Amino acid sequence: MLEDLTEITALHSLRSQHETLVSVKEVSRYYGKNKAVDNISFDVKRGEVLGLLGPNGAGKSTAMQMITGNLAPSNGQITINNFDILDKPKNAKANLGYLPEQPPVYKELTVDEYLTHCSKINRIAHSHQRDAITLAKERCGLNSMSKRLIGNLSKGYQQRVGIAQAIIHSPAVIVLDEPTVGLDPRQIREIRSLIRELGNDHSIILSTHILPEVTATCDRVLIINRGKIMVTETIIGLQQRIQSSSLIVAFQHPPSNDELSQFDGVLSVDKIELGRYRLHHVPEIDPSENIVNQSVNNNWRLTEITPEKLSLEEIFMDITCTENEDIDMTTKAEETV
Amino acid sequence: MIFTLASRELRSLFLSPLAWSILAIVQFLIGYIFLGQVDLYLQVQAQLSAMQNPPGLTELIIAPVFSNAAIILLLIIPLLTMRLIAEEKRNQTLALLLSAPISMTEIILGKYVGVMGFVFINLFFVLLMPISLLSGGNLDIGMIASGLIALTLLLASFTAAGVYMSTITSQPTIAAVSTFGLLLLLWVIDWAVNINSNQATGVTPYLSILKHYQPLINGVFKSSDVTYYLLFITTFLVLSIRRLHADRLQH
Numbered sequence: 028m029l030e031d032l033t034e035i036t037a038l039h040s041l042r043s044q045h046e047t048l049v050s051v052k053e054v055s056r057y058y059g060k061n062k063a064v065d066n067i068s069f070d071v072k073r074g075e076v077l078g079l080l081g082p083n084g085a086g087k088s089t090a091m092q093m094i095t096g097n098l099a100p101s102n103g104q105i106t107i108n109n110f111d112i113l114d115k116p117k118n119a120k121a122n123l124g125y126l127p128e129q130p131p132v133y134k135e136l137t138v139d140e141y142l143t144h145c146s147k148i149n150r151i152a153h154s155h156q157r158d159a160i161t162l163a164k165e166r167c168g169l170n171s172m173s174k175r176l177i178g179n180l181s182k183g184y185q186q187r188v189g190i191a192q193a194i195i196h197s198p199a200v201i202v203l204d205e206p207t208v209g210l211d212p213r214q215i216r217e218i219r220s221l222i223r224e225l226g227n228d229h230s231i232i233l234s235t236h237i238l239p240e241v242t243a244t245c246d247r248v249l250i251i252n253r254g255k256i257m258v259t260e261t262i263i264g265l266q267q268r269i270q271s272s273s274l275i276v277a278f279q280h281p282p283s284n285d286e287l288s289q290f291d292g293v294l295s296v297d298k299i300e301l302g303r304y305r306l307h308h309v310p311e312i313d314p315s316e317n318i319v320n321q322s323v324n325n326n327w328r329l330t331e332i333t334p335e336k337l338s339l340e341e342i343f344m345d346i347t348c349t350e351n352e353d354i355d356m357t358t359k360a361e362e363t364v
Numbered sequence: 365m366i367f368t369l370a371s372r373e374l375r376s377l378f379l380s381p382l383a384w385s386i387l388a389i390v391q392f393l394i395g396y397i398f399l400g401q402v403d404l405y406l407q408v409q410a411q412l413s414a415m416q417n418p419p420g421l422t423e424l425i426i427a428p429v430f431s432n433a434a435i436i437l438l439l440i441i442p443l444l445t446m447r448l449i450a451e452e453k454r455n456q457t458l459a460l461l462l463s464a465p466i467s468m469t470e471i472i473l474g475k476y477v478g479v480m481g482f483v484f485i486n487l488f489f490v491l492l493m494p495i496s497l498l499s500g501g502n503l504d505i506g507m508i509a510s511g512l513i514a515l516t517l518l519l520a521s522f523t524a525a526g527v528y529m530s531t532i533t534s535q536p537t538i539a540a541v542s543t544f545g546l547l548l549l550l551w552v553i554d555w556a557v558n559i560n561s562n563q564a565t566g567v568t569p570y571l572s573i574l575k576h577y578q579p580l581i582n583g584v585f586k587s588s589d590v591t592y593y594l595l596f597i598t599t600f601l602v603l604s605i606r607r608l609h610a611d612r613l614q615h
Binding site: 149 | 372375376380457459462466
């Protein structure tokens with residue numbers, strides 16, 4: 028009997044591990060004639076952290092506002108934990124925590140008063156409110172700030188209060204719009220590890236334009252540009268994309284360019300300086316082993332061999348900036364950031 | 365849920381100096397008018413005793429006080445309601461309410477009840493003045509009750525209009541000015557008709573807030589007047605809820 032029960036719970040947790048908590052189907056959103064989000068679809072499963080990546084104005088925030096019910100999609104369907112956000116908003120929103128770009132805090136309240144209010148509007152039972160508030164404060168490192176007025180806190184702490192508000196009712200889905208903006212590096216690390224921790228049993232959608240943040244926190248990445256999903260990729264897949272397609276090699280007795288270009292898979296050879304070359308090769312074939320062997324056989328005295336990695340940034344630029352005007356826009360955006 | 369939102373609204377009001385100064389200023393102004401009326405009554409008391417069927421204390425003092433209180437609060441209520449939604453939009457805190465498991469109706473009613481709580485506190489202090497007359501004279505309690513109902517309904521209508529105006533803009537000042545404009549228009553809407561003929565005709569007297577208020581404070585309780593106010597309140601609250609819904613849709 029007891030075994031049955033444990034089996035059932037084990038089965039249940041197994042199933043719930045793969046349960047889809049957020050489902051976005053063919054969602055578009057227009058502002059007037061301007062299409063901010065163009066026919067996007069994706070799912071987020073329990074225990075998954077999904078990163079939305081894209082340049083400014085790509086439609087990340089609009090997508091998040093639609094997922095959280097702050098905006099109605101022009102067409103398409105969004106469900107949270109199997110509740111449609113438009114048909115059953117109360118059920119859907121009970122499973123939802125949202126941190127908008129600007130933390131939605133009331134500056135005239137203290138941290139405790141504000142979080143009490145949040146726990147009430149999220150319908151946490153009265154007997155659990157105190158525990159929920161304590162846990163949220165602890166997780167966001169707000170314990171010493173309980174009695175302070177939110178208006179007097181620094182931007183970083185206001186951001187933490189915003190995160191505390193989003194997780195206070197322990198929702199199945201947490202949506203964070205640029206959660207680490209305005210934090211100092213130590214806080215950023217804390218918040219990232221908090222996101223990872225929360226990601227174990229919640230679904231998290233976060234948006235950012237800080238690229239290392241994605242590799243640090245997310246399981247999967249959506250790259251959005253001009254309202255369209257350009258790439259959906261797991262972090263592992265993305266890292267494979269990062270895999271090199273060029274090698275830096277240096278020799279004390281360098282062979283000729285021709286000899287180097289004879290290697291399998293090598294497309295072209297650039298001379299960097301005397302004895303140092305950059306070899307471009309097809310990603311599928313890695314010529315480094317051959318080069319090492321040949322170097323030993325022919326006494327080229329190999330002194331350096333480094334695979335050149337494409338940074339995530341380069342991939343990102345590759346995907347999002349297909350036209351020159353795009354690059355202009357991104358650099359401008361970076362300047363303002 | 366409505367009361368959770370209402371209590372936060374009320375608390376925030378009292379956390380700023382606005383609520384306190386409004387209470388103080390309204391109390392001072394109405395107190396001054398009240399004293400003026402008492403003074404007037406004392407001056408004409410001798411003549412009154414000579415009259416066969418003299419108007420009472422209530423008619424001479426309390427009805428004018430209620431009448432003036434209405435005008436003062438017409439100026440004040442827009443300042444209370446202007447922040448309700450407009451400021452949340454401007455500070456982008458509305459997302460907190462919109463992504464919580466609360467319906468739009470609860471948001472609007474919560475905010476409305478919150479401000480009405482403040483209005484009741486205000487009314488209570490205004491009411492203390494006429495009540496104080498009980499120590500030295502006889503009052504027509506029925507007439508006071510009718511006047512009180514009238515003032516309550518009137519302020520509830522002002523507040524409902526203010527809530528609506530606050531939902532259509534993200535600038536509190538614009539909300540205040542447009543509420544004030546709307547209320548004043550409805551206040552004076554049948555003045556032109558009155559000049560032309562004593563017998564008011566057409567649609568304007570039905571729309572006039574004043575026309576429905578005056579009989580009530582003079583003790584003439586007509587259900588049509590009360591219905592007018594109830595319809596007014598419902599209309600603007602429903603419009604506010606619709607407006608909040610529409611904000612999420614296509615612009």
